[in-house]
Amino acid sequence: MDMIVTLLMIFLLVTAFFMVFTKQTANAVIAFPIFGSILVVLFVIFQAPSVAMAEAVITAGLATGFFVITFNKTKDSRKE
Amino acid sequence: MITPGLFYLIGALLLLLPIREKMTYILAILMTTAALMMTFYLVPGDRVQLEFLNYTLTPVKVDRISKLTGLIFTFGGLGSVIYCFRICSRANLRLIFIFIGSALTVAFSGDLFTLYVFWELMTISSSFLIIMASDGTKKTGYYYFLIQVAGGLSALWGVFLQYAATGDLALKTIEAGIPFFMIAVAIKLAFVGFHTWLPLAYGKAPFYVAVVLSIYTTKVGVYVMSRLLPGIDILAYAGLFSALFGIGMALLQTQVRRFLSYSIIIQVGYMIIGISMGTVAGITGAMFHLVNHILYKTVLFMAVGVVVYTTGKDDFENLGIMGRKLPVTSIATLVAFLGIAGVPFFNGYMSKAIIKDAVNEPLLTWGLNLMSFGTCLLFLKFIYYAFLKKSTISLDKQPALSMQVGMGLLTVMMLVIGIHPVWLESVTNMDVAIHYFDKKHLVSGIQPFLWSIAIFILIKKYVVKNYEAPLPYDLYRQIAKQVVTTGYQLSNYHDGKLTKYLLWTTSTLIILLALLLF
Amino acid sequence: MQAAIWLIILPLLTAFFIGISKVFYSYKLLFPLVTGSAILYLYLLISVIDHSYPPKVYSVGDWGLLGINIMVDPFSGLLLLMIALLFLPVIVFSLKYITFHTHNYFILTYIMTAGIAGMVLTADLFNLYVFLEVSSLSSCALVALKKTNKAIEGTFKYLVMSTLGSFFILLATILTYDLTGTLNMAEISVAFQDIPFQIKSILMAFFIFGYAIKIGLIPLHAWLPDSYEESPIPYNVLSSGLVMKSAVYALIRVLYILFGFDFLDETGMLQIGVVWGVVTFLIAHLLAFQQSNVIRLLAYSSIAQIAYITIGLFVGTERGLIGGNFHILNHAIMKGTLFFVIAIFHYSLTAVDIKDLKGLGFRFPLLSFTFVVASLAIVGLPPFNGFISKWLIVEAALDAGFIYAAFSILVGTFLSLTYYLKVIVTLYTKTDKTIEMKEPGLALKLPTIFLGSLCIVFGIAPSLPLSLIDKIPTFLLDHEEYISILLGG
């Protein structure tokens, strides 16, 4: 049981650091749902199903949608 | 038993009503005379207690000195209101009424809280009088308001220290926070280091404002000094130095109202010396000098006001009109000149004699003589320009009757005090055990006058020459510039960068955590 | 004591009904709905303030200590009094003043008021965080109402800073729950007795940091002038009058009830708070002098006045609390009048810079007189209410031994006079250009004159509000009294 938790935690950290320190924001926006879904899995392991569902739907689901829309709408100032 | 100041304040409120022009004159005169009668019937010793903010305040406390000041304030108020209520606009009249009302309430206040509140109210109304006058006086009004509030705040700090030390707010000689009260009084008295606002304010403000202000601003400072800081010896020497400084500066002035404001500083020097003797005689002498000074200084300001009103400018050359065209004003100016010069049988002599009598150190007596010699010299210059020098200034318009009536009132009172000084003592039953007209006083009164006439004839061309006034190096403007530049640098840090703001926030968080943990 | 819960529900219901009326009847229904609920709200506020003296507890959902409790005590009574004084004038004012997005403006104002009422009444830590979030998000929305470039930028900065603050408050709330197992303030402070010193001081630091951002003490104040500059001015009245004050209220509630006065003394937080306040208002006054835009000037002056309040409240003696609370009330009234007058000038001739105000003194004599009265009051000159509360704060600071704080408050009074006088002088300089202006209607003038007259009334007769304020320290300084009522309730 602990093995999975440590693995997921490390994976979580790796995704977070990748999201923050990549050059293009495209990679960051793509890495965001991965970050969200790892969190969902973690919450399920920690016996919090309703929090996991809410997290899955709102943060991993809708927030990613918002990020994608923002990223799409701010095309023409992405080079600098 | 209400303070006469209340009459003036109610008068100010009544003036808010939209009544016709005629009614305002009647109302003004009614209010002022009622206040005069009220002070006349005040019995020393009665007081009014009031609960406010869990302190017991005594807004009204009458004793001999405050009755004397109250009398002269109301009498001066009557004269000045009659002098200027036809000239000034209704808003200014309201402000004048608030100003005089709060000055009177300060005179009769029994505790430090009311004293401070109405001291600030005086500052507010007087500075708005200056600000609202015209576009030219905006900067002076701004400068005047700031310096006066600075004085008020140091008085407030003194009040706090006094309350912390003694636990009650009653008005008695101060134990704690003496330096702060000194600064406050010095600013109000236009002491030598803090005098920059006096010539500026009286020079630029319209003439009727200068008349009203000259009666009350510095005199309230003298009254408060006599109440709170009597008997501090070194102040006597400081007063002497400030008077001599006043003489020097007055000589250099070209504008008559600045000349008169510097002469106020000289006369205030007399009162400071009187008060800081600490003896009863000294204080009564100073108070009497206050009364006389109000009388002749206001008459001089009124005379200059008439000159400005009739010829539009108040340079020394314009004074020439007084001799030929304005009979009433010239008589009043002559009486006032003889009063200020301390010539016997005129009102100045009486109070100067008391002060000379009260002073015991040799240096101070020598100083007093020098001061009266200086004032006589200065005012000889004034009289020379007014009467002896021929001038070709024409008369634009006749002075209003009300101006002359106000001046006449005060001149009559001067003559009465000059001829019969004992009458003044009996009114406020403050008996001073000196008989005025014995040989010693007569000689000490007349001697500086004669000397000044002789010297004046000798060095006429130095005194009469028009020096251009030296560029006043103003310490306060330098300090203000420093403060503004620091403010400017600070505001440059806010250049809108969000990352900079967030950096500030996180550093405060870390500092806060560190402070709390270690 | 049903009225207490209605104070929070009524504004929410009105906001939602306005939302619906926007779609169907659009303009016909707005006016009666808004004014009707504002008057009803005023009536409710008065009835709750009346019996706020023996503090009452109202548990939401009849759950006693298991659920959320609402408590009305003199301190929240004071805040409710301020809501009562400011809310109706603002509504009456903005009915005439707001011409763009009127429906959204009223929806958001009502939600913000509900948030503030919720923060003031609740006795539950997480509920305090939720209502804090409600009021700051809706005030962010109100800042962005004009959708100009500056408004958008101001909103973004405001939202970033206030969310950062909220994160730290949320972090502290979670850890308090983890330590004590409950969220009811009374039980938490009982359980806090045996928590080690180090943990409690870190939690206190997070709480103080979170609320300090919302209050705007110096290094954390940068968002405040930006968010005031382009927002609708009646909102500024509510924001500087209520939003900042509810943050101060929440900070004092958390510090004095949860951590208790002696813990504050022990960690030396009182000294830090006073020093922080002194630094804040000195710098804020210096910055305010530099401003050319009147609204930014008033924003910086708000920061300085809130610093006076923090000094009053952090001095820790009973008189200090009374002075601080009285200054909370006074500042809301004075700043409200100033913003109303500027709003009228802005409404008539879009004048916002100081030099645009030239010559208005003669065109609007009564309004400029109110402006002068309010600015002299806020500077702290005697005949007005600002002086009384400053007197109490300085005296309390002196008694408690903070000599430097008391002296610097007087220096601050002098500095604040410099820039307020600058505005007054420009107001009364004559200018030749004719000012074309729309004469402001009664709906605009009445609230201004009402608040202006309050400045004078509270100055001359301070015993009116002080009778309510004197009862506050008993429930703050020794929090046992507050806890016994909350637990007993």
Added chain:
Amino acid sequence: MVKKLYKLGLVVSLGMFLFVLFSDIHNLDRTSKNYLSEHYISEGVQETGAINLVTSVLYDYRAFDTLGEATVLLTAATILAFLVPVTKADMLGTTFTIIVYQATKYLIPFIAVLGVYVIMFGHLSPGGGFVGGVVMALIPILLSLTYGIDFSEYKLTPNTKKVVEDIGAIGFILLGLLAVLTGNNFLANGQAGFPLGNAGELISAGLIPYLNVMIGIKVGAGLAIIFNSLMKEQ
């Protein structure tokens, strides 16, 4: 470069403080103080009738928080509604193959069923008002993504969404006020005599399912407004 190091230093020291705090809390000897959660666990089902304790806390013990939180969502929806100009602007504007259009057409009823299930069974299984509402919001979002905003706007006009959202919020408060009518405090469920039914069945736990439905409607409409206005943002 110095600035970056300074910022790093700040964050690292913040991390140190947090770590000290967490380790202190961790090895603080935990005398089992949280009687509140013991009470919820032991009597929760009897008092509120809901199996899912999180929903019972959310919709009964601390229903006031949910009201506050629903207002936050409504404020966010209002902000986004008025930030968006009136002009229409379709986002992707890409035309998909026929498979996508047909798939969405057939998918929508299943999403609707899932959403209703999650809302209605809120007090029995994990999920509830919020999660079900978001699932319901997926339908208009899916439509505007595939068929474009004008079609989804045509189907569900912004005004109806606004009205539905407000009705949801008002419904929540009115349900709370039901208890006040019977003389109890606001949002009282068990105490106000609402039939709790026996736990585990669909129609049980008094007010909670209806509160769930109201929140579901509100969150669904709110997030639909948010998503569409973000797409129309210009």
Added chain:
Amino acid sequence: MELPFVVVTILFCLGIYTIITQKNLIKIVLGFTIVESSLILIFVLVSYQPGGTAPILDKAYHLVVDPIPQALALTSIVIGGSVTAVMLALVIKIQKRYRTLNVDKLRKLKG
């Protein structure tokens, strides 16, 4: 039980670091979501007791996880979600008006 709290601290500090240092607006909002997720992770860690079961009492249980922080976590997720939505809408508006995503170019409000 030490690792999760360490991870939470790292995530929290990483989020704060991104908010402070990043120039790109979207990255800043990303930082906010990271901080918010770490807070929710703390909620769940506080509620978790080793060996406890989920707070759905449909079957026999001997130790149940603490339901209150989970309820609060749910509320915080929704609040965090709506605040992120508002921030992103503002980011789009800023990009349209200022033609840039760089935070340092937002300099209209000064002094």
